[in-house]
Amino acid sequence: MEQSDSEVPLGVPRVRVGIIYNLKKAGQHKSVDEQAEYDSIETVCGIRDALNGAGCSAVLLEADTTLIDKLKQENIDIAFNIAEGIGGRAREGQVPAILEMLDIPHTGSDATALCIALDKALTKRLVSSYKVRTPKYAVLKRNSPVRLNGMRYPIIIKPVAEGSSKGISDVSVAKDRKELTALLKRNFGVYDGDMLAEEYIEGREFTVGVIGNGKDRRIFPPMEIVYKQPTQDNYHVYSYGVKQEYKKFVEYKCPADIDKKTEDEIIQNTSRVCDALGCVDFARADYRVSQDGKAWFIEINPLPGLAPGYSDFPMLAEFCGIKYDELVKNVLVAALKRYGMAEA
Ligand SMILES: Nc1ncnc2c1ncn2[C@@H]1O[C@H](COP(=O)(O)OP(=O)(O)OP(=O)(O)O)[C@@H](O)[C@H]1O
């Protein structure tokens, strides 16, 4: 790492940064959303340009099975990790685990936090023990009896260990047992792993961004996802299809018209969830607020999408006056400070 006179005006040391990512692959896929979690090259280039613009030198490292060799050759100071990993329930933890094994600093949460957050059921169990309100749920296994533990319909079905709305199709809410059975049959036919059945919370939807650590941790005001029309019958679900055609279905509002008490509860819970999982540098958490004003934690994304002009995280940051390049820089600086590589 170069220091002192190489310090750029923005206060970022001129570090050599390896951007680590998995790209969407072209070809035949089992479902339309099979590649949903992966990034496009535009996102990787957006991050590269932001880092180079901040005075760093960024190299691109695709997170394939040769990653360890590439890391040994490239001699980077820090990794900017957006890799979703390849296969398995622990896939998001693969890259941080490799980096931690090689003692290479990296942006974002560690392998454990990423693996827990990718498992929505595990996360719900954990955050419940920190008194964060989350909808009632049951984990449903393939070819096993469906036990709903006294849950009430409507019930939303989603894969336990997916993100980017993968497995949350335009029809994902069941109003009765018959619809539930049909949904499960379809989902088990397309997606691997267990399904999460969760009480569907009718009401407003918010997503909250977090950036920085400790005394520098900033939790942005909640951004509301305002539905222009129902997405399935009378339900409102930010599904894969809705995200693809977001202009047709939703509007984004930040700051949202939300009472102080609910906003404080969402912000406090987000802080609690980040601490419970050990999320660092940046994250995004999703909530529904039911008609009686209660906030329900839905999930946390410790590797929120960074697609410029598309992902919720850059969008909500921009509403709060932080442009894309600044956001990327802030994520890097948060990590550099954590490792003692930038002034705290
Ligand atoms: N219990 C629930 N009640 C009402 N709506 C829900 C519930 N769970 C999920 N949803 C809807 O489904 C959407 C996607 O769910 P969730 O955020 O859990 O999945 P995801 O695929 O991990 O999302 P992301 O793209 O944010 O990673 C939510 O934004 C919300 O609109």
Ligand SMILES: [Mg+2]
């Ligand atoms: Mg979500």
